Amino acid sequence: MIINHPLLGPRDSSEFTYRGDAILFNRPDPNSESLLEDYYEYQYIRDNTHGFMKELWFHEQGDRSWLVLTRNTVTHEIIRVELASEYKRENK
Amino acid sequence: MTYSALKIIKEALTGHRGWKPVWQKSEPKKSYDIIIIGGGGHGLATAYYLAKKYKQTKIAVLEKGWIGGGNVGRNTTIIRSNYMLNNNQAFYEFSLKLWERIEKDINYNAMVSQRGIINLFHSDVQRDSYIRRGNTMRIHGTDAILLNQDEVKKKYPFLNYENARFPIKGGLWQPRGGTVRHDAVAWGYAHAADKYGVDIIENCEVVGFEIVNGKCIGVKTNKGNIKANKIGVAVAGNSSKVMNMAGMRLPIESHVLQAFVSEGLKPILPGVITYGAGHFYVSQSDKGGLVFGGDIDGYNSYAQRGNLPVVEDVCEGGVSLMPMIGKARLLRMWGGIMDMSMDGSPIIDKTHISGLYFNGGWCYGGFKATPASGYSFAHLLATDTHHEVAKNYTLDRFKSGLTIDEKGQGAQPNLH
């Protein structure tokens, strides 16, 4: 897979480390009533999407930026690559 | 049809005209007592043990493709019971014992070959942890032998002992480990289940569940709706997709694992060798091909094919372990979808929906588990209680903190 890095251009996916579903941005509120339940879900439960999913890739052997990919888990097609910092700002 | 030496002689003399299909193709009836979704090794074994051991009748196995098209026909065929954690060791030892008598049991030649498996170690620390694992195995009554470098050299003279980064210092050897012909396991269980009257229905994809007042009463398929009292799901890499139809989310990610086979060679490899440090393991099939693999690709995937960086990584590992492999040509490679769980261990449990049972999370090691998985899933479906060896493979262990994390990697499925 080739990942089109927003700053560096096309890079081989083997330069990256995979972290999984971008849902990890949504860290549960530590003051919530259902804290244990929320963290259990956050830590262990996944949609495991069949089709397009947003996911976190870390450019470990490159510029060490975190990216958010929109990638199809059935075809491996990547239709969008964003810097995680920007993704987070937009999805606040 | 029963297979025997006598039958082979008879058929040889009469022009092989009397062989019948290994199992009958069935079409769905309106209702069953028990439906198993997924005609892989686990689903078929479950149906077989349900019928034979737990005396259940009116059972159907629904398979969306063909028998043997899933992971049961894609794996690298290794069986072993060299785990360390109590919860795993008892289960996998039970499985190995079932493998040891499976051919008689199902009346099918699965070519079970206990040619031994060795896990290589490269440092003092790794040796100590293997000693610990070996001792745990022996406490469970499993065979485990620690080999030093000379003993490994005698068995496998062709390995590279001079590797600067990972010099081979010895290995933990399990003589009873080995390989089984994977297709024959699928066909054999299908054959045996069919003999007990199980309907094996291919090209039948489950596309939904019928759930009324918290009870699952049937499935929707491309061949119509089918009712059942109990429904067991054993769909490996598609676990999340299928359970999602019942509104459930799982502690599982689907990942692709690749496997490779070389052209046929004369016998050179006496057993299974695993080289964890180099992301490589290998055995030789009876046809002569070197069957090998490495790590999962590492990203979520439902595509039954991987990418080239892992191909390179696996081949590099192979050449660094046994340089002569560089002369062999790669014949075929393929991928299968692993149901990677959050602690690297499987789940065999009821769900919160009455009548709906789940079996999954097998990661890259579910082939060797096939008999025990089928046996204990059948136990659960028939008796509504957990089988002794599988009682800790619960869905709620992630909530209670009783995870079974053999590798100690935490909730990161691609690292297990």
Ligand SMILES: Cc1cc2nc3c(=O)[nH]c(=O)nc-3n(C[C@H](O)[C@H](O)[C@H](O)COP(=O)(O)OP(=O)(O)OC[C@H]3O[C@@H](n4cnc5c(N)ncnc54)[C@H](O)[C@@H]3O)c2cc1C
């Ligand atoms: C490359 C590779 C190497 C491996 N090596 C080993 C090894 O050496 N040792 C080992 O122990 N394990 C190994 N494994 C793991 C092992 O193969 C699996 O854990 C195990 O086969 C999974 O159980 P199964 O046989 O029931 O799966 P499968 O054969 O995948 O069965 C699941 C079935 O469910 C069907 N299905 C899915 N969705 C639906 C639906 N909606 N309706 C109806 N049917 C459906 C699928 O078509 C499939 O046939 C390996 C796996 C791979 C891919």
